[in-house]
Amino acid sequence: MIALIASSKRGKREMFFKRYGSSSIASQFARGMGPRAIALRVRHRLQQALASRKADLARFTGERNQYLLY
Numbered sequence: 001m002i003a004l005i006a007s008s009k010r011g012k013r014e015m016f017f018k019r020y021g022s023s024s025i026a027s028q029f030a031r032g033m034g035p036r037a038i039a040l041r042v043r044h045r046l047q048q049a050l051a052s053r054k055a056d057l058a059r060f061t062g063e064r065n066q067y068l069l070y
Helices: 002-007 010-020 024-030 035-065
Strands: none
Touching: 010 024, 024 035
């Protein structure tokens, strides 16, 4: 996979990284991580981010309720 990314034109490579959200995938492939391992890592990070946002939303909702007029 890294060969495919490395051999692609710069513009296509940059567009791929923009769509993915980061160029870190190239270094992960270079370190020998496979697609499944990368997907699991992304899923884990996403779950952590969502859990953090849920806590923030709950705190915000609690603080907001005292200011609602209806």
